[in-house]
Amino acid sequence: MGEVVVVNVREFDPNKDRESVEAVEKICEVGPSGKLSLFTDLHGDPICRVRNSPTFLMLVAEIGNETVGMIRGCIKTVTCGKKLTRPTKNSTETNQNSNHVPVFTKLAYVLGLRVSPNHRRMGIGLKLVEKMEQWFRENGAEYSYMATENDNVASVKLFTDKCGYSKFRTPSILVNPVFKHRLKTSSSKTTILKLTPNDAETLYRYKFSTTEFFPRDIDSVLKNKLTLGTFLAIPRDGKYGAGSDNWSGSESFLMDPPSSWALVSVWNCKDVFTLEVKGASRVRRVLAKTTRLIDKALPWLKLPSIPNFFKPFGFHLMYGIGGEGAEVLKMVKALCGFAHNLAMENGCSAVATEVSSCEPLRFAIPHWKVLSCEEDLWCIKRLGEDYSDGSVGDWTKSKPGFSIFVDPREF
Template sequence: MVAEYGEARDIIGVIRGCIKHVTTGHSHHVLKLAYILGLRVSTNHRRLGVGMKLVKHLEEWCKQKGADYAYIATDCANQPCINLFTQKFSYTKFRSPTVLVQPVHAHYKPIGSGIAIVRIPPHVTAKVYRHLFANAEFFPTDIDAILSNKLNLGTFMAVPKKLLPKWNPETGILPQSFAILSVWNTKEVFKLQVKGVSKLTYACCMGSRLLDSWLPWLRLPSFPDVFSQFGVYFLYGLSMRGTNGSRLMKSLCTFVHNMAKDDVGCGAVVAEVSQQDPVRVAIPHWKRLSWNEDLWCIKKLADLQEGECERSEMSDWIKSPPSSAGIFVDPRDI
């Protein structure tokens, strides 16, 4: 939706929204969820109620489409956005996942010995994800559409090489020890750019990159060229099992880093997971580029009809504790 002004109908504001069916983390319960994103108002028309009108109209559209809940995701430091949704529209602070960022270096990173990386077909991945994330929150029922999207670069599983002779990926049966993730190419949708840094910071960053390019065997943790436009690879569907799960996940993330290194214009590999998810500690990242708390706020839109058997489950979702199975972050929402 857009906000227009004057006879010339100049666009002064915009907001986007989508609706999908997702799990709530409670006994495979599925509901209709609206995601609100991309609220922007031109600088000259702020503090005039434009943002509020856009949100109000989009919420009405979501209700007409039958959405049970609506949610937004924002940086925990974005206080104006938080105040708008929590104070003006009664959204509740709901979940605070962690965003982990790994810059792409100029050298390849070594994958752990004794580990095999296997590409999993989309139809098998869908079956595996429905099993792994059955009790997670925000898992979309149209996972097949995500996996078949042209922005999806594939799903990969890391397993000990000694298990390969006894395991067939096509069966969908999981090995005793594994790590799995999918890769989403966001640089085909949007690009980022860092501006306003000092000359000294710029020189240090570019110098480290140059040195890493000249002497890749040193494996220096160089900084990518984020001062020009760059894109990122987003990791989703991250899960691990078994005694070697953490090591396998680290190797899998290394594999994706090397993929990104070969893709010109990809500056970082990013993942978002719940703070309680064990996979969090296994994902390589730079603390200075990551942030511990993204903020998801949620609001109930629909009132259930009296007598519906699922009334208590839906009413309790906002107040419920985080699912032990974690959060599934839909890459389409990034």
């Protein structure tokens, strides 16, 4: 008989597990030969991608004294649907325009599952997921979900075949390079204002609170040091178009909004982790470098040279994209240009966002197909009975809406 292998799963200890966890991360990030893949550098902080969440945990799996896998998880309260209600005065969690209120639920998120290549097919990934789900249940989570590439067969099979998850949503990750030249962000018809966190919170709760995955603690997200600001695009010839001197707050804005407007917040992922493209051929690298050399020699042409994605680079994430009116697409495009320039000033090489595949505003978001993921995959599982604020039935069986709210703390 073969030797019985004992796998121990315990909580991550930053004092003794940091180096071994980083080693497993590195060998797991290398993609198939000849295929482009992204290596993630977590800046020496293995839990940085969940650290800003309300409640989080990291587990490691070990055989003897060797770290062979890890998993991260976090829990928050989000919108899982909406119910009809009468409009109520001064309600910050009611979308009075549509006479709906958000239905909140406690949701858990699984991310960063890694198993050393030499220890796969031993049930380690399954054991890590089960231990994490046990912690989710102990902390009152009603649903658990995870995100993965749609073509990651091993991950999809683990969660759907063995862990009881079902395919739920297929959003798109849109990534655009940051060039060395500023983009035009406004015109004679558009003004962009930076909102205070309190004004941004008021707008988000009033207009976006019934969007799936909207976090109940949106105020914590907007006031986090990684949020670089929330920006509002409005008509220049309107009430607030002359600039911030005419701005009298979000409540006044909502009482008499302009015919068109758009909103976006920007999160600084650069200070959390960096990315690096692996697996590129020498020809691809040379071509990319050539565009940068030409741009450097002829800067007045303002050519869209390809940033150096083959060494660690930072990026910004746009979240909370929304708006209304006939000119909303033009305003979203202006905000994307503004976000590009902000990223350029911060030394970033890319701007990213994630939107629902049904999102009408996605057509105004510039992106490069080679960098983007047209169909990310979110899988979900019901952990227990639905104790949300007003029943929407089983959320796992609900139809997708036009939009989702991507929490930047989990990107």
